[in-house]
Amino acid sequence: MNMFFSALFRYREKKSPDILGLYPERVHIEAMPERRYLWTSRIMVIMGVFSICITIMLAMAVYILLPQKKSTPAFYEVDNATSSLKRSAAAEVRGNPLSLLSEDLIGRYIKLRHEIPNSYADLIYRWDRSSEFFQLSTIGTYQQFIYKMDYNAIVNLIDQQVIRKIEIDWIKQLTNELWLAQFRTITTSKDFPDPQTGIWRAYLRVYYVDIKNDPDEEEGVRSFDYTFNPYGFRVKGYSLGYAGTPAASDHYMEIAKKVVEVKNDEE
CATH class of the missing domain: 3.10.450.230 (VirB8 protein)
Structure with a gap:
C-alpha cells in the first residue's frame, strides 16, 4: 500500500523545489509528506459516497422487486367483443x-x-x-x-x-x-x-x-x-x-x- 501511494505522489514530490525545515518561509505546502494523507482521505470520502449511493440504489431495487418474489401464472385470451387480449376469468371469483x-x-x-x-x-x-x-x-x-x-x-x-x-x-x-x-x-x-x-x-x-x-x-x-x-x-x-x-x-x-x-x- 505504501508503494502504491509513493508511486501515486512521486512526481509531485520530485518536482517541488521546497526544502523541509524552514517552515513557513521556504516550504511549499504541497511538498509536505502529510499532504498525501489528505489526498488519501479525500479519495476515501469520494469512494465512500459512491459506495453509499450504490448501496441505496441496490436497496431500492430490492424494495421494488420484493413483491415479485412470488410469481403467479396468468392466462390470456382474445376478447371477441373488442378483439383485444384479456385475462382469462378465474375459476372462482368474488362478485357483488x-x-x-x-x-x-x-x-x-x-x-x-x-x-x-x-x-x-x-x-x-x-x-x-x-x-x-x-x-x-x-x-x-x-x-x-x-x-x-x-x-x-x-x-x-x-x-x-x-x-x-x-x-x-x-x-x-x-x-x-x-x-x-x-x-x-x-x-x-x-x-x-x-x-x-x-x-x-x-x-x-x-x-x-x-x-x-x-x-x-x-x-x-x-x-x-x-x-x-x-x-x-x-x-x-x-x-x-x-x-x-x-x-x-x-x-x-x-x-x-x-x-x-x-x-x-x-x-
Whole structure:
C-alpha cells in the first residue's frame, strides 16, 4: 500500500523545489509528506459516497422487486367483443350478489323479449300486462315495445311454424345501471329446418325500485307481482344492434380485414 501511494505522489514530490525545515518561509505546502494523507482521505470520502449511493440504489431495487418474489401464472385470451387480449376469468371469483342477480334477470328479460314460441297463446301469455316481461319492464319501455311490435307479423311467423330461441353469449356491467349483453338468435321454420343464427348486442339500463313504495302501483298503472319480480328489478332503457353471424361478424376488425384484402387485391 505504501508503494502504491509513493508511486501515486512521486512526481509531485520530485518536482517541488521546497526544502523541509524552514517552515513557513521556504516550504511549499504541497511538498509536505502529510499532504498525501489528505489526498488519501479525500479519495476515501469520494469512494465512500459512491459506495453509499450504490448501496441505496441496490436497496431500492430490492424494495421494488420484493413483491415479485412470488410469481403467479396468468392466462390470456382474445376478447371477441373488442378483439383485444384479456385475462382469462378465474375459476372462482368474488362478485357483488346484486350484480349476479341483475345478470340473471337481464338474461331472462332478453329471452322473454325476443323468443318466439310455437303457439299464439304462449306469445300472449309471454307479452301481456300480467306477464313476467311486463313486470320486469318500466311502463315506458313496455309501451315502446308494444308500439313497435307487429302482432300480425308475429302471428304469421307462428303460422309458418317459425320458432326463435335465444342463447346468451355474455353479459357485462359497464356502469352502475348500464349493461351490455350479446346473444344469439337461433331461428328454425317449416320451410327452413336448418337453424339460422344471428348475433345481436343489446344495451340495457336497469334499476331496482322499492317494492314497498312502487310509484307505478301508487298511480294505479300496475299492481306489483311478487311472484314474477320479487326484487323490484326494472329495465328502463333498451337498445338493440345487429352484430353479424358466426361466419361473418360485423365487428370493426372484420371490416378492417376486408378493406385490407380489397386493397391488396387491387395492388
